[in-house]
Amino acid sequence: MTISRRRFILGTTVVGGGLLIGYASTRPSKHSIANRDAGEQPYLTTWLRISPDNTVTVIVPHSEMGQGILTSLPMMAADEMDADWDMVHVEQAPATDLFANGVLVKGFAESLGVSVPGFLNGVAAAGAMKIAEIMNMQITGGSSSVRFTGEQGMRVAGAAAREMLIKAAAARLDVPESELSTSLSYVRHSASGRTLSYGELASDAARFEPASAPRLKDPKDFTLMGKSIPRIDIPAKVDGTALYGIDAEAPGMLYAAVRTSPVFGNKLSSVNADVALQRRGVVKVIELDNAVAVVADNYWRAKQALAALDIRFEETANNQVTTQSIYAQYDDALLGELSKDVEEGDAAAALADAQSVVEATYRVPYLAHAAMEPMNCTVHFHDGKCDVWTGTQDNLGIRGRVAKIAEMDENDVTMHAFYLGGGFGRRLPTDTNTIDQATLIAKHFDVPVKTLWSREDDIQQDYYRPAVTSKFRGGFDANNQLIAWENHYIGKNEPAEAAHTPYAIPNKHIAYAESETHVPFGAWRSVAHSQHTFFLESFVDELAHRSGQNPYQFRLNMLADKPRHAAVLKAAAERAGWERNLAPGRAQGIALQESFGSIVAQVAEVSITEAGQVRVHRVTCAIDCGRSINPDTVASQAESGVIFGLTAALYGEITIDQGRVMQNNFTDYEMITLQDAPEIDIVTVESGEALGGMGEPATPPIAAAVANAVYILTGQRVRELPLKNYRFTAVPNESAV
Amino acid sequence: MARFRVNGVEQELDIEPDMPLLWALRDELGLKGTKFGCGVAACGACTVQVNGNPVRSCVTPVSAIEGSDVKTIEGLATNVGGITAVQQAWIDHQVPQCGYCQSGMIMAVSALLESNPSPSDADIDGAITNVCRCGTYPRIRRAIKSLTATA
Numbered sequence: 001m002t003i004s005r006r007r008f009i010l011g012t013t014v015v016g017g018g019l020l021i022g023y024a025s026t027r028p029s030k031h032s033i034a035n036r037d038a039g040e041q042p043y044l045t046t047w048l049r050i051s052p053d054n055t056v057t058v059i060v061p062h063s064e065m066g067q068g069i070l071t072s073l074p075m076m077a078a079d080e081m082d083a084d085w086d087m088v089h090v091e092q093a094p095a096t097d098l099f100a101n102g103v104l105v106k107g108f109a110e111s112l113g114v115s116v117p118g119f120l121n122g123v124a125a126a127g128a129m130k131i132a133e134i135m136n137m138q139i140t141g142g143s144s145s146v147r148f149t150g151e152q153g154m155r156v157a158g159a160a161a162r163e164m165l166i167k168a169a170a171a172r173l174d175v176p177e178s179e180l181s182t183s184l185s186y187v188r189h190s191a192s193g194r195t196l197s198y199g200e201l202a203s204d205a206a207r208f209e210p211a212s213a214p215r216l217k218d219p220k221d222f223t224l225m226g227k228s229i230p231r232i233d234i235p236a237k238v239d240g241t242a243l244y245g246i247d248a249e250a251p252g253m254l255y256a257a258v259r260t261s262p263v264f265g266n267k268l269s270s271v272n273a274d275v276a277l278q279r280r281g282v283v284k285v286i287e288l289d290n291a292v293a294v295v296a297d298n299y300w301r302a303k304q305a306l307a308a309l310d311i312r313f314e315e316t317a318n319n320q321v322t323t324q325s326i327y328a329q330y331d332d333a334l335l336g337e338l339s340k341d342v343e344e345g346d347a348a349a350a351l352a353d354a355q356s357v358v359e360a361t362y363r364v365p366y367l368a369h370a371a372m373e374p375m376n377c378t379v380h381f382h383d384g385k386c387d388v389w390t391g392t393q394d395n396l397g398i399r400g401r402v403a404k405i406a407e408m409d410e411n412d413v414t415m416h417a418f419y420l421g422g423g424f425g426r427r428l429p430t431d432t433n434t435i436d437q438a439t440l441i442a443k444h445f446d447v448p449v450k451t452l453w454s455r456e457d458d459i460q461q462d463y464y465r466p467a468v469t470s471k472f473r474g475g476f477d478a479n480n481q482l483i484a485w486e487n488h489y490i491g492k493n494e495p496a497e498a499a500h501t502p503y504a505i506p507n508k509h510i511a512y513a514e515s516e517t518h519v520p521f522g523a524w525r526s527v528a529h530s531q532h533t534f535f536l537e538s539f540v541d542e543l544a545h546r547s548g549q550n551p552y553q554f555r556l557n558m559l560a561d562k563p564r565h566a567a568v569l570k571a572a573a574e575r576a577g578w579e580r581n582l583a584p585g586r587a588q589g590i591a592l593q594e595s596f597g598s599i600v601a602q603v604a605e606v607s608i609t610e611a612g613q614v615r616v617h618r619v620t621c622a623i624d625c626g627r628s629i630n631p632d633t634v635a636s637q638a639e640s641g642v643i644f645g646l647t648a649a650l651y652g653e654i655t656i657d658q659g660r661v662m663q664n665n666f667t668d669y670e671m672i673t674l675q676d677a678p679e680i681d682i683v684t685v686e687s688g689e690a691l692g693g694m695g696e697p698a699t700p701p702i703a704a705a706v707a708n709a710v711y712i713l714t715g716q717r718v719r720e721l722p723l724k725n726y727r728f729t730a731v732p733n734e735s736a737v
Numbered sequence: 738m739a740r741f742r743v744n745g746v747e748q749e750l751d752i753e754p755d756m757p758l759l760w761a762l763r764d765e766l767g768l769k770g771t772k773f774g775c776g777v778a779a780c781g782a783c784t785v786q787v788n789g790n791p792v793r794s795c796v797t798p799v800s801a802i803e804g805s806d807v808k809t810i811e812g813l814a815t816n817v818g819g820i821t822a823v824q825q826a827w828i829d830h831q832v833p834q835c836g837y838c839q840s841g842m843i844m845a846v847s848a849l850l851e852s853n854p855s856p857s858d859a860d861i862d863g864a865i866t867n868v869c870r871c872g873t874y875p876r877i878r879r880a881i882k883s884l885t886a887t888a
Contacts, residue, residue, distance in 0.1 A: 066834030066871045230831060237836030238824040240770025240810030244837060247769035255764065280753070300760035301753075372774055372782060372837040372870045421772070421837030422870050455775040632831055636876070640834055643872020666779035666868060675862035677874035 047093070048077055048161050054185050054199030056083045061093040062149065063140040063393055064233050065420035065427070066640070067695050068633040071231045075630060076150045079224035080158030080217055081165070082182040083198070090232060093138060095395035095415035139394040141428055141523065143596035143693020146629055151691050159214035161205075168204035169196050183223075219627065219688070228632035233419065245418045248378040248389035250448040254283055256441045257302035258451060260291040260433075260461050261313040263659035264518050268292060269312040276305035285309075286441055293441045299452050318518045318659040323467070326656065327363065330469040330490045330515050338488055338511035341499060345507030347475075350484035354475030357484075358546050362472070362535045362719045366654035367465035367524055368661075368669060373421020374458050375434040378450040379442035385412045387448070390435065391420035397429025405439040424644070425523035431463040433520075459669050460661040463522025464654055466491055470499075470535040474543045475507075482543060482558070483507060489535070490515050495595070498528035501536045502565050502594060503558035519656060525644055529595040529700040534649075534721065537591035537704030542717060551708060552578055552590050564624055565592060568685050569601045572622035575683045576603035583607075585730060586617065589708025591701035598625040598692030599685075602642070602701040604678075606709035612727035616646060616678040616706055624685040625692040634694050635682045641698025642680050647672045649703035653722050670724070739799040743768070744812025754800035758792075759783045761799050762809060770810035770840050774868070781867030784841035785809050791848040791864075810840040813847060822884060823847045830880040834871035842867045846881055855885050 047059040058074035070090050078088045162182055169187035170177040173194060181188050185198045198205075219226070236242040261267065271292045273285035281301035286293040292311050296302035351357055378389040379402065386406060392398040395415045403410035420427055438451035453461070468490050475484035485505045492499075492512045499510055524530060544554035552573050559566040569592050579588060585607045592601040605618040621638050628634045651670040655662045663669040707718035714728045739750045743766060750765055762768045762785070771794060774782030778793040785794045786808040814820050820828075823846055833839045842865070849856055849864040856864065861881055869877070 066836065068834075230828070233836070234828055234831060234833050237833035237839055238827040238843060239814070239820055240840045242836050243769065244772075246773065249767065249769070298756075298760060298764045300756055300764070370870060372772075372780070372835065372868070374773060419837075420835060422835045424870075452773075455777070455780075636831060636834060636873075639875050640872045643874065644870075647872070665777050666775050667777060671780075671868045671870065672872070672874070673868060674865050674874045674877060677872070677878075680875050 048081070048157055050161070050165075050198050050202040050205075052199045052202065054084075054197045055087045055089055056081070056185065056198065057089040057091055058154070059091045059093050061138045062145045063092070063138075063391065063395070063417070063420055063423070063427075065140065065391075065393070065423035067145075067637060068231045068233075068630060069140065069145045070233050071229060072146050072630045072633055073150050073154050074232075075224045075229055076146070076154040077158035079222055080155045081162040082184065082223070083158075084185040085224060085229065087185055092417045095138065095399045095417070138396045139428070140423065141393055141425065143598070143695040143697065147597055147691040147693055150629065155216055156212075156214060157210075159216050160210040160212075163211055163214050164205040164208045165198055165201050167208050168201040172196060172201070172204060225629050226627065226631070229630055231633065237419075242419050244373050244421045245378070245389060245391035246373055246376045246421065246452065248416070248418070248450060250378065250380060250387075250389070252447040253378070254295050254297060254445065254447060254449045255299040255302050256286075256293045256295045256438070256449055256451040257299065257306045258291050258293045258437055258441075258453065258457065259306055259309075259311055260437075260457065262460055262661070263313065263316070263318050264520055265318050266290065266313045266316050266659075269314050271309055271311045273309070275308050275310070279305045279308070284444060286444055288437060288440055291437060293437065293451070295441065295445070295449060299450070303454065321518060321659045322657050323365070323655045326467060326517050326519070327469065329517070330363075330467075333490060333513040333515035334469065334471060334488050336513060338513050339492070340511050341492065342508050342510040347484045347486050347507040347509035350507040351473055351475040351486060353477075354484055355478045356476050356546075358472075358474045358543055360472050360539055360542055360717070360719060361469065362538065363469040364467060364531050364534060364721050365652070366467045366519060366521075366656070367530075367648055367652045368459050368462040368654050368663070369422070369424045369426035369524055370459065370666070370669060370671070371420075371422025371424055371426050374455055375426070375453040376451060377435050377438035378448055379438050380448035381406070381442055382446055385414070387414045387416065389416040389418065389448075390438075391418040391427060392429065392435075393420070393423050393425075393427040394429040398432070398435055401429055401432050401435055402439050405436050406443065424525040425527070426462065428523060431522045433461055455665045459654075459663050459665060462654075463520045465524030465530060466493065466519075466521040468531040468535075470532070472535070472539045474539065476543075476547055480547050480549070482547070485509070487535075488512065489532070493528040494523070495527060495529070498532045498595075499536070501540065502562050502592070503540065503555065504561055505558065518659065525641070526595060526696040526699040529593060529696070530645065530648070533591065533593040533595075533700035534703040534707070537593065537701060538707055538718070541589070541591075541704065541708040541711065545711070550579075555590070555592060564685075564687055564689065565594065565599055567687070568592065568599045568622045568624045571683050571685050572601035572603050572620050575622065575681060576605070576618075576620035578603065585713075587709045587712035589705045589710070589712065591704035591708065593697075593700045595697045595700055596693035596695075597690065598623060598694060598697040600638075600697045600701055602698075602705040604702065604705035604709050606706055606713065608710070608713050608728045608730040612729060614650060614706060614710055614723045614726075614728065615676070616650075618679045618681065619646075619702065619705070620681045620683065621698055622683045622685060623694075623698070624687045624689070625694050625697070626689045627686060627691060628684055629691070631684065634684060637694040638682050638698040639680045641696065642702050643672055643677060645699040645702035646678070646706065649706055649721055650676070650723050653725070739803065741799065741802050741805050741807055743807045744809060745806075750799070752799060755798045758785065758794035758797045758799055758802060758807065762794065762807075768809050768811055772837055772840055774838065774841070779868070780838070780841075781845060782838050782841040784844040784867065786844055786848050789848065789851060791845045808844075810844060813843065821847065823850065823880075826880040826884050830876045830883065832873050832876040832880050834873055838867060838869045842869065842877065846877075850881075850884060856881070
């Protein structure tokens with residue numbers, strides 16, 4: 001299929017004639033949603049515009065950060081309305097109330113009652129936020145866009161448009177609607193051979209009310225959904241024309257470089273600003289509460305001047321915190337009173353009666369997001385208004401944040417959308433330290449100011465994936481059956497089910513302790529699944545080996561009442577040739593997890609290098625996300641998720657000493673590159689069940705899959721990550737099954 | 738004065754000799770296709786070609802490229818509005834995700850294939866050390882292989 005090269009326009013407003021299908025009028029009021037029953041008419045704010053030239057424009061209320069959402073969502077609308085894909089254009093919704101995405105809120109409301117997922121507010125106050133307060137959201141996260149906005153928004157909007165166009169054609173041709181059919185942006189009356197384009201019909205169609213519950217296509221009739229349609233954002237990403245927030249350009253723009261207190265929470269004491277002001281291009285030195293900004297006519301000059309300054313920060317008790325002190329605090333917390341997560345049967349009694357008990361303690365470190373595009377935000381205050389140029393996972397949310405910091409009405413703040421040079425949770429409206437600084441700095445000027453963080457700022461001023469400690473006990477009866485599962489862990493985060501294992505075990509006791517630190521934390525691709533799946537699937541593997549059972553068969557035996565999980569596990573094992581024909585010195589590990597509505601199983605094929613390091617050769621990844629909307633995008637998200645999780649498993653470690661992050665850049669916060677990227681083989685299980693997300697679910701299982709293979713090769717059980725900290729010796733392990 | 742050619746056009750800039758080429762390109766010449774990733778030559782997002790060789794522009798002072806030919810992603814294709822075979826392979830294999838690293842990736846791969854049209858896997862691993870946080874590596878390798886197979 002030929003794709004015209006420029007079909008996506010960022011941040012334009014909706015203008016022009018023709019049919020505009022939106023549902024803003026049916027959007028519930030800001031405060032009523034918490035009381036709405038599920039199953040009422042969809043809260044649609046997805047929009048379609050049909051122009052007289054027969055092009056269809058789909059307006060997408062999400063941000064493109066590489067997940068292909070600017071293609072997948074329009075595919076869903078275009079398919080339902082039988083639009084000609086070659087004539088479909090895409091726009092990102094402007095950040096105005098009219099385009100707030102009620103469908104997304106509804107999706108979360110249905111899946112989580114009225115509670116709000118923690119990634120929406122990131123830090124300790126998770127759950128306190130009322131859903132009504134986040135009505136104004138264009139948030140991109142939680143692997144949610146296709147399954148909520150797409151399934152309940154885009155498809156319905158497309159189907160409603162098709163019905164309106166048929167009504168208009170029936171009136172124009174004076175024939176019954178039942179004699180009309182649609183395809184490729186035309187309505188046809190086959191009996192007379194007459195056709196009318198959607199463009200010709202658009203203004204007539206606009207006179208009809210859009211149905212709130214139009215008839216949706218049967219999947220067998222899909223023309224676009226289920227096909228690997230090339231992504232519309234890719235051409236601009238190969239010729240250098242794709243614009244990210246960092247590329248924002250405005251007349252008279254200045255640049256700010258910032259140094260923030262390396263110890264979280266500590267304030268600025270003093271700075272010798274004069275030293276910077278003598279340098280070429282430097283315009284101003286600004287003291288913020290916990291930071292110093294140098295503003296110059298070029299970023300490099302600002303950065304050089306900043307480096308010349310003697311900046312002092314106050315010292316507090318936070319200066320005493322280390323990784324070790326945090327882990328000690330966690331250990332104490334786990335000995336104290338715990339809050340209940342899951343209680344099934346009587347795990348304590350079962351453990352007391354057990355023939356054998358296996359115990360283990362796992363932990364994982366803090367992690368930074370390290371999106372490739374360093375954090376940045378350009379702000380311009382003028383004439384009592386404000387313009388903001390930045391790439392975010394929620395333009396409406398960031399608009400609100402800037403307005404709050406600037407003490408302005410949010411309707412006076414105009415957001416300019418950009419591609420995101422990676423999101424992974426870092427560009428959510430909860431993680432706004434860069435945005436806040438940019439706003440406060442720009443307040444000093446009447447020209448635009450681009451605040452740009454260095455990579456060091458990015459690594460050291462993140463909202464980190466939390467470090468977690470997790471303790472387990474498992475008990476077997478005399479028949480070698482797993483009868484008890486006990487898990488005590490630190491910090492309940494989102495999603496709520498992250499520490500739950502799918503296996504049928506009669507007695508389960510899962511409980512947690514909160515243990516706050518001064519280290520800011522936030523959502524990191526797959527959120528709490530990223531830690532817990534490593535713990536759960538490693539400990540299950542330990543239990544299999546300790547009871548002399550094959551780790552694959554052991555899992556399968558406990559999935560009798562979870563046929564989808566069993567099918568995915570089998571698909572991964574079969575595709576990978578589980579434990580068959582492995583090259584000498586290699587072993588396989590397996591892991592399984594459901595997250596964000598999708599089930600993923602992975603088999604990692606691993607060896608140990610002469611230097612005692614882990615080498616992952618091949619990853620087989622089986623996925624049941626219900627149905628693939630764009631199969632190639634499903635595959636690319638799975639590949640991406642595997643590499644992201646594997647990077648963390650092999651290298652990822654943020655350590656704290658004297659209250660601050662010790663890592664600086666990619667030199668000591670290492671990334672996988674081409675040479676250590678494994679071959680990745682994707683197999684999808686098309687169950688036809690409800691759609692699951694794909695942005696995150698491939699990330700959780702990989703660490704355990706690799707560590708489980710390492711055990712077979714070395715006899716060493718990996719209970720802490722990252723793997724780079726070990727020097728392994730490959731030894732034949734007689735006990736490994 | 739710093740003097741060098743960028744995409745065939747002579748440039749004369751009144752900038753400090755130690756200003757890295759990256760910031761001269763982005764902030765002085767407005768060429769935004771070359772990206773800032775790390776500032777320490779660790780990620781390759783800023784890769785451009787200087788006299789045909791891949792160079793990490795974030796640590797290359799303009800004084801070091803006096804009189805040289807600099808090629809950026811904007812100047813990679815010689816036909817106006819067109820794209821090169823490498824760029825086409827990137828589309829065919831749907832390589833980019835967030836896309837931020839891909840300018841540098843494409844500049845590095847283009848330089849590699851120019852000097853070595855049939856690189857082995859080891860050659861590729863040695864030459865392409867750029868970081869892609871989205872993990873598009875399997876597709877990058879496939880795209881490179883598709884170009885070498887026809888070379």
